[in-house]
Amino acid sequence: MSAAAIHLDEGMRVDHSYRSGAPRLRLSSMLASSSAKDDPTVYVQTTEERFSNTQLHSLSAFFGNELRRVNEVVGVKLTKRNQNGRDVIHVWTSLSKDDRDTRFRVYEIEERLMSHFHDELFDFHLHLTGDNLPGGRVPIYPAADADEG
Amino acid sequence: MPTRDDHLKLVDQFTAFLDRERPHLMTPPQIELAIAAAYYRSLHYIDAWLAIADLHPANDGERFAEMRDRDLRGVFPQYRNVKDRYNEALYQARKFTVYDLTEDILDSARGIRDIMSRKLGC
Numbered sequence: 001m002s003a004a005a006i007h008l009d010e011g012m013r014v015d016h017s018y019r020s021g022a023p024r025l026r027l028s029s030m031l032a033s034s035s036a037k038d039d040p041t042v043y044v045q046t047t048e049e050r051f052s053n054t055q056l057h058s059l060s061a062f063f064g065n066e067l068r069r070v071n072e073v074v075g076v077k078l079t080k081r082n083q084n085g086r087d088v089i090h091v092w093t094s095l096s097k098d099d100r101d102t103r104f105r106v107y108e109i110e111e112r113l114m115s116h117f118h119d120e121l122f123d124f125h126l127h128l129t130g131d132n133l134p135g136g137r138v139p140i141y142p143a144a145d146a147d148e149g
Numbered sequence: 150m151p152t153r154d155d156h157l158k159l160v161d162q163f164t165a166f167l168d169r170e171r172p173h174l175m176t177p178p179q180i181e182l183a184i185a186a187a188y189y190r191s192l193h194y195i196d197a198w199l200a201i202a203d204l205h206p207a208n209d210g211e212r213f214a215e216m217r218d219r220d221l222r223g224v225f226p227q228y229r230n231v232k233d234r235y236n237e238a239l240y241q242a243r244k245f246t247v248y249d250l251t252e253d254i255l256d257s258a259r260g261i262r263d264i265m266s267r268k269l270g271c
Contacts, residue, residue, distance in 0.1 A: 084211070114213060114214070126233050
């Protein structure tokens with residue numbers, strides 16, 4: 001897997017892999033074992049090659065700078081799908097805690113993301129890593145990226 | 150394509166459902182149905198506003214972009230919350246309590262209703 005790490009200030013690091021079919025299980029394990037509170041790394045994953053490196057770098061840097069303010073965010077995955085003839089970037093944000101205040105902080109960041117990248121179409125999804133999910137802590141992201149909403 | 154009034158008729162139907170069923174007395178699967186009704190009502194409020202400008206989003210990607218560009222940023226967080234809760238109930242079999250329904254999901258849905266009914270004059 002070819003991977004790159006973007007080093008930001010205060011030890012913030014964004015890892016992302018460029019290659020299609022990146023080993024999701026391995027990344028999921030990394031996310032599941034990491035505590036956002038102890039480890040300020042936000043992992044940004046994409047499994048598609050249709051992102052340009054520039055686009056992916058820009059999105060990753062945005063998340064690195066914005067989401068580090070929300071301790072409960074433990075991972076972000078980006079996928080791009082063609083829907084009705086236009087590419088829609090789906091943003092899957094993974095939270096370690098189900099909390100209304102946390103969710104609304106993420107929503108504010110999503111709103112800024114849309115304003116910042118105003119030429120892109122985005123759809124957003126939240127996923128919980130907590131024990132309250134059916135099946136325990138493993139399912140960071142949906143297995144098959146179900147066609148939600 | 151559906152007009153403003155077409156969307157608002159659906160809004161009325163889902164509102165009638167929520168009012169009739171008394172959410173604070175609900176048990177599953179009524180809770181899940183109420184979450185779906187709250188989501189559909191919220192979506193049709195937004196699409197009613199967009200239909201005035203002859204905009205008819207085919208998915209949430211398009212809808213979010215139009216919300217950003219058509220003065221609907223104020224309802225974005227509330228709509229996101231209702232949509233997330235609906236998706237959790239639908240795709241993750243997440244169990245919600247009456248408290249979740251009334252204090253979180255319907256609270257957001259009421260926020261959308263309050264803003265959109267003022268904008269739409271209904």
